[in-house]
Amino acid sequence: MLNRYAIILAAGQGTRMKSKLYKVLHPVCGKPMVQHVVDQVLKLNIANIVTIIGHGADLVKATLGEQSSYALQEKQLGTAHAVMQAKEMLASKEGVTLVVCGDTPLITAETFDALIKNHEEKSATATILTAWTDDPTGYGRIVRNEKGLVEKIVEHKDASEEERCIKEINTGTYCFDNKALFEALEKVSNDNVQGEYYLPDVIEIMKSEGKVVSAFQTNDFAETLGVNDRIALSEAESIMRKRINQAHMRNGVTLIDPVSTYIDLDVEIGSDTVIYPGTMLRGTTKIGNDCQIGPNTEIKDCRIGNETTIRQSAAFNSVIGASVNIGPFAHIRPQSEIFDEVKIGNFVEIKKSVFGKGSKASHLSYIGDAEVGSDVNIGCGSITVNYDGKNKFLTKIEDEVFIGCNSNLVAPVTIGKGAYVAAGSTITKDVPGEALSIARARQENKENYVNKLNIKK
Known part of the structure; x- marks a missing residue:
């Protein structure tokens, strides 16, 4: 030749x-x-x-x-x-x-x-x-x-x-x-x-x-087709998208609505995974078998294990394990590593953090620059306070910790294994393992306070 x-x-x-x-x-x-x-x-x-x-x-x-x-x-x-x-x-x-x-x-x-x-x-x-x-x-x-x-x-x-x-x-x-x-x-x-x-x-x-x-x-x-303008560009995108989607379906992936599913060329998807409408899979994303992705989900440059569900959420440049449940309306930001059997619920944001096996953040939390151990429960509205206006700091939460609702963990700080943080606490010092930490004002009730103000009813 x-x-x-x-x-x-x-x-x-x-x-x-x-x-x-x-x-x-x-x-x-x-x-x-x-x-x-x-x-x-x-x-x-x-x-x-x-x-x-x-x-x-x-x-x-x-x-x-x-x-x-x-x-x-x-x-x-x-x-x-x-x-x-x-x-x-x-x-x-x-x-x-x-x-x-x-x-x-x-x-x-x-x-x-x-x-x-x-x-x-x-x-x-x-x-x-x-x-x-x-x-x-x-x-x-x-x-x-x-x-x-x-x-x-x-x-x-x-x-x-x-x-x-x-x-x-x-x-x-x-x-x-x-x-x-x-x-x-x-x-x-x-x-x-x-x-x-x-x-x-x-x-x-x-x-x-x-x-x-x-x-x-x-x-x-x-x-x-030669692309000379934006119209031809959209035609090329449509033709290639159809080609890509058909290849995935032939390989055992279910696309509920291929017309509204956008998959980049280098994406890999395992068999028996179901992709719901409005989903964008971008970059070098790799998705395992038996997953459910979407609807209305954007994933870019992520590696996702088997049997994971991600609904109405966004994930970027991260590793997500098997049997993980994410969403709806969660945001997984770059450099996060989420281990198996984790639950990331609605309106939870994870940024540059490790999230250990079996841990949960079920709703309305921000976990940034953190190392979260296994079997940790992070209550609703809890936040890792990682930024002082100039620098980012690490929050470390060890295994089997319970973080009560509406808690602020001011980094750098470590919550020891098996510790409890009471709801509404702002934690600024390390918490020893197995301890209960309460960091909030003591409740005080003022009897007959309203009457003293002569508020008209």
Whole structure:
């Protein structure tokens, strides 16, 4: 098999996006478009990926890192000019080069592989990935001769009325003999409406030299969708979301309403888990078996054990154990670790805390910068007072502690094993194990106080 190379075109600013964020960095299902493309290309046993960068070059490089080499297109003078920027790295190499746009996040490795195999089987110099669409507006048209062979590609702006009626379009993805590609690029001119150097002109040059030009038509036009504006971005998101959701359902996950369920590409979900409507699972979240998630729940970058229920809540960058019950309306903030069999009830917020096995905070509590042991009960309205206006401090609650309702634990403070804190207490000193700590004003009743005020009834 010949060496395989890839050139990814990612230099354009994408003015139609009307955004400060460069086009190829706009996310689809939680991942930048150009990263989707690179992920699929990496599955093809590619010797070298060269990404052509221009606008937002540093941000694109920061996104892709060492997955790619880079060539800078300082002035955007067309797709042929963009590919030419890879000349120094690739022009002398023998092999096959895939050229793909960085704004086509839906295209798959399977399609790339089929394109390359078609190219190699037909001993072609160039192979065009084409698709059929009822509305070809804006796309280059594939012009074939009477034998059905590719004659040329005509850009929409340069096409005649007859050519604009053609429904087979150029997807912007190609496979080339690498050396022949760079030789033809030297001959491309900018004599066209836009005054740009078009990569499709390479096809006509190769044809005129008697080289074999082939076309491979994908049966899924949606896969080739190029994202140029926010409307196309939403279409790509919708198509990929459907693809992701169907994959999870085939793997044994129940989605009550897939249309209102938003799952990022890298999320993993175990079998027999049920996802309810309005749920967003983002980032690298991993959910175990037999869980119930949602409705109206957002989870990002979390690891969740088996048989856990999270309802109408939010959790971020945390580890949540098995058989945990969270919500409704709970907030698990980053760097929290919640052990098995824990209950986090309604309007409870956990922040950067460890919450031990079997412990409970059933309602209306804030637990921040804390180490909570196992089998602890935290009463309604209790708070770890972790911030003095400048610094954060640790609250340590050992095993089997009972914290009464409406208690304030002023950090740094330790509540010893098996201790009780009376309801309404403000604890500022360590509490020994097995002790009862009461830190509140003694109740005093003023008899006949109302009558003394001469309050009229």
